Amino acid sequence: MGRVEGKIALVTGGASGIGLSAATLLTKEGAKVVIGDFNVEGATEAAERIIHSGGEAIGIFLDASKEDSIKKAVDITVEKYGKIDVLYNNVGLTNLQKDVDVVNMDLEEWDRLMNVNTKSVLLGSRYAIPHMIKAGGGSIINTASMAAFAGDATRSAYGASKAAVVNLTRYIAAQYGKNNIRCNSVAPGLILTPAAKNNMPEPVLSIFEKYNALPYHGEADDIGYTVLFLASDESKFITGQTIQVEGGHYMANPSIADFQALIG
Template identity: 30%
Template sequence: MSSDEKTVVVTGSGQGIGRATAVELARRGYQVVIADLNADHAASVADEITSTGGSALALAVDISDADSCRAASGELAGKVEKIDGLVNNAALFSTLTMKPFWEIPEDEWNRVLQVNLTGTWRITKELLPLLRGSAAASIVNVAASAVWIGRPNYAHYVASKAGVIGLTYAISRELAGDGIRVNAVTPGSVQTEIPRHTITPAQVQAQVDAQSVRRPAEPSDLVGAVAFLLGPDSGFISGQTLNVDGGLTVR
């Protein structure tokens, strides 16, 4: 790794949006840490990047577990001196089924909050010493435009992502003294390689019809926004949400 190479950790990059983000950030010259609960997926994405000439490390981590986050941070500190970016993308999402809020089992509610919100807080604080080692670190939290539309039948998910936005705002203030910027992106519905059986083709089409950009979003639609918020072009932006939903919501 050269001294001017920037390192970015992308959580949940074993598949889906996180994977696409990691692959593109590597293509743009970042060393990318593929941090995921699924160690096999993380290793496979890291291999995919290194086999095409990019720089990547796989890191197994469960962001819902304090010991796992501490161990992952320690493991990473043995491999890199600092990290310049953190994309908090890991979440329980594609495995969730839609149901009214009064039918969400208590353990499912708690698990979604534990991973999506508490996990984002936990891995961020564990990686803080490495982020502080960078001259200009940037954190990008992946929230969801489901918050802006009050999307029904995912109340735990929507509440967790609203929490991520609040966390973004609060810690952007707390990290000001460290020169670390913190922002969020709010994607609309994104088609990834992972099939989602709870969304019908008719629902996908209805959403496309409601967007100003009349096509389904792909993971690549997110990556430019994330890269912008990570890099120097957004150097005067902190504590903001960048909405990337094809104009589904206007605000």
């Protein structure tokens, strides 16, 4: 207990999956958390479960595609608790039907993903930073993706939007470090959230497992614990970094799995 004792956190996209894991772990370690989500019922239910377990949280509506909604979420956090120490920009969208290769991509989908996946990070930070400066510092954490670090056959807009998050993280860290504000991001690999379990066919899961260095898939808490670390003072000398939590998917020569199978 107590790794983030007394800290105030806003977690966007916190009603389920990775965001819910982060919100839950933060409260278990002493933080008070505002859970913002488009699914306001889910955010409220998540907060109620946290309260039932002895933590403190509230659930609010957040539309990460709208600037005024993001600002309002930050304002509510400060009005409720007096400050904001931790901002976890976690909202992200993907669309396997419309976000395909560059030639055939739906351009409206490109704009939508850039707006939600990248601009929401900018706006959340834009409105939280002045409050963090007043409070003497803070930690901003962004959700990037392993898709930011390599090309792929599809999801061109998603990969580009997450690559932008990686570099925006560096810019925020460079610009506000002297204000005692740290900014880092987490790049998940395939994480078995409820949505992934329900929507990811077994052949796709097998491909990821084949090329991971580790013999298993990630769980939401693998990201949640990384967020907890970055929110805590344990990481007080880490800023501008992106921690890849992806089972070693990009660690080795990509042909190593095929060679191991051949040798075996």
